[in-house]
Amino acid sequence: MSKLNPKIYWLASYPRSGNTWVRAFIFNLLNNKQKDFDMDDLDTGPIASCRKWIEDALGFDISELSHNEIDLLRPTAYRWLSENMSQNGYHKVHDAYSTLSNNSHLFPVEATRGALYIIRNPLDVAVSLAYFTGDSIEKVIMDMGNTDTSACENPRKFHKQLRQSFSSWSQHVLSWVSASNISNLVVRYEDLKFRSVEKFSEIASFLQLPTDEVLIKNALAQCRIDKLQTQELSRPFKECPQSTTRFFRKGVIGDWLDVLNNKQVEAIVNDHRNVMEAFGYLDSAGKPYTTFDTQELKFDSAYC
Amino acid sequence: MRHYKAFGLNIVSELELPSLILAPFKNADVWIKKGKVSKNGLIAPKRIRPFCQQAPSEIWLHVPGIARFYISQGNKVIVEPYEDADEQSVRLFILGSCMGAIMHQKNRLVIHGNAIRFGDGCVIFSGKSGTGKSTLAAALYQKGYEVLADDLAVIDEQLNVQPSYPQMKLWQDSAEKLGLDICQLNKIRLQIDKYAYPMDRGFCQKALPVKAIYVLNNHKNDQFLLQPIEGADKLPPLKNHTYRPGYLDGLGLKAQHFKLCSQLASRIQMTRITRPSHKFELDSLIENIEMDLHSKSFAA
Structure with missing residues (x-):
């Protein structure tokens, strides 16, 4: 940790990988309430690409700057925000951990207390993302394999969020887990599901949050997906995009077995073989695991 | 030196500002000059941001x-452009951030929104960025309404909106929705598609009293909602939609600003108008606004 005492913990993931669940857990751990968690109260601070957050920090209008011009200002904004936070902040981020054209890091070390990276089986990510965006599975697979993939990038219109460069799914993972200058913890979505108490305790400890087992269990109970789904049935989640009516769709592991065809599975495995292998999503024959007994999912920490 | 009239002020500028209206006058209210500007900011700033600082009567802004x-x-x-900066970009920040700052210093109430003439007064459409303020202003302009201001609605001590300058700014997406041929339009900066x-007609050059403010909003439902904002509830939206409200603190003008907002609130009607976010139905939006204004007895 630098002498500057950075305050920002980045909650990083490729989209549809469990980020909101982790944020809901953090929120409940920090706000240990007896009453039921209302997902509309969910607030762990703005996403890293929140235009207003960045603009208020910089202190001037950035709406007439290009995406690249704004990116060059973002590290300064994060540094200022970190310096002016009274306590640690937990901010979601979907951008890849990248280096800008002036060689500075988009997420500067002086602002970064640590990065929690959540990785999820790209086969399940593809299914979830297709439902979420309304795009075809083929389009999603292509985007996940493309290092130029980004969100809010259409230069012809105004976006409430700044452009987020995802890169490809593999490069996204590698960018964060191999960022050697910042402290990070990598967790798999599948482990969060199967070994919740253990893994969420690890997360709490990494993020310097309460680690008491009762509190962890209470927080987890508050944000069980079936609870969030029931709430979503009665009113839309505030962060849900227009492209879908369900933010908390299934959250299950192995949904791809019912949805993807062989060709689609093959395409994803071909695009992301190395990273899938490294994180235990492929068996020794290079085939995706189809059963999900966590004992079989071996976690290769070589990248961390 | 060039002489312009905008926001109710006589402006003398060393830099050419082609979107403003040229006007002869003897006494200038505002001078815009090139000169040296500190690289580090103000001597005694009261509010510090990485690229912007304020002190009473002073604002320093650095756009890298x-x-x-x-x-x-x-x-x-005072403007010190980067050597390789294009004039267009410099001008844009003069007319936006700098004029907004001047107006704050002059103790005007600057609302982030546009002002459209309705009868012998005007109506301001305010709202967060991305709620369609400029698109609505342009659509009303196309329907024949006169426009006083786009983006910054400057309200003077008499609670009149002072006309800004005869130009609107539209993202390509909005311009196309409005049926405009972008080949016929110039980019405001080459770096962006705006x-x-x-x-050329329909710019209202006369200051007009504010009669109402609509706060634009959107939601995920299909309906349009018009909800009157009453009494003290008018103050938070006025504060929130003030142009860069953070400047007021650094300038030491928060109390003055509150007074201006209160005066305005007591004189005008305010309505929150919420439209479906998934479809920008301009015609229905305008229809709803016209009906509401009609019910308030504001002639078009």
Whole structure:
């Protein structure tokens, strides 16, 4: 940790990988309430690409700057925000951990207390993302394999969020887990599901949050997906995009077995073989695991 | 030196500002000059942001790659452009951030929104960025309404909106929705796909009293909602939609601003208008607004 005492913990993931669940857990751990968690109260601070957050920090209008011009200002904004936070902040981020054209890091070390990276089986990510965006599975697979993939990038219109460069799914993972200058913890979505108490305790400890087992269990109970789904049935989640009516769709592991065809599975495995292998999503024959007994999912920490 | 009239002020500028209206006058209210501007900011700033600082009567602004600006006493803008900065970009920050700062220093109420003439007064459409303010202003302009201001609605002590300048700014997406041919329009900066939509007619050059403010909003439902904002509830939206409200703290003008907002709130009607976010139905939006204004007995 630098002498500057950075305050920002980045909650990083490729989209549809469990980020909101982790944020809901953090929120409940920090706000240990007896009453039921209302997902509309969910607030762990703005996403890293929140235009207003960045603009208020910089202190001037950035709406007439290009995406690249704004990116060059973002590290300064994060540094200022970190310096002016009274306590640690937990901010979601979907951008890849990248280096800008002036060689500075988009997420500067002086602002970064640590990065929690959540990785999820790209086969399940593809299914979830297709439902979420309304795009075809083929389009999603292509985007996940493309290092130029980004969100809010259409230069012809105004976006409430700044452009987020995802890169490809593999490069996204590698960018964060191999960022050697910042402290990070990598967790798999599948482990969060199967070994919740253990893994969420690890997360709490990494993020310097309460680690008491009762509190962890209470927080987890508050944000069980079936609870969030029931709430979503009665009113839309505030962060849900227009492209879908369900933010908390299934959250299950192995949904791809019912949805993807062989060709689609093959395409994803071909695009992301190395990273899938490294994180235990492929068996020794290079085939995706189809059963999900966590004992079989071996976690290769070589990248961390 | 060029002489312009905008926001109810006589402006003398060393830099050419082609979107403003040229007008001869003897006494200037605001001077815009090129000169040296500190690289580090103000001597005694009261509010500090990485690229912008404020002190009573002073604002320092640094837009990397474009220019540094020093705005003081409500009457002076000193501009130091980067050597390789294009004039278009420098001008844009003069007319936006710098004029907004001047107006704050002059103790005007600056609302982030546009002002459209309805009868013998005007109506301001305000709202967060991305709620369609400029698109609505351009659509009303196309329908024949006169426009006083786009983006910054400057309200003077008499609670009149002072006309800004005869140009709107539209993202390509909005311009196309409005049926405009972008080949006929100029980009406001070459670096972005936002276009200047000049008002060759229908720019209202007369200051007009504010009659109502609509706060634009959107939601995920299909309905349009019009909800009157009453009494003290008018103050938070006025504060929130003030142009860069953070400046007021640094300038020491928060109390003054509150007074202005209160005066305005007691004189005008305010309505929150919520439209479906998934489809920008301009015609229905305008229809709803016209009906509401009609019910308030505001002639078009």
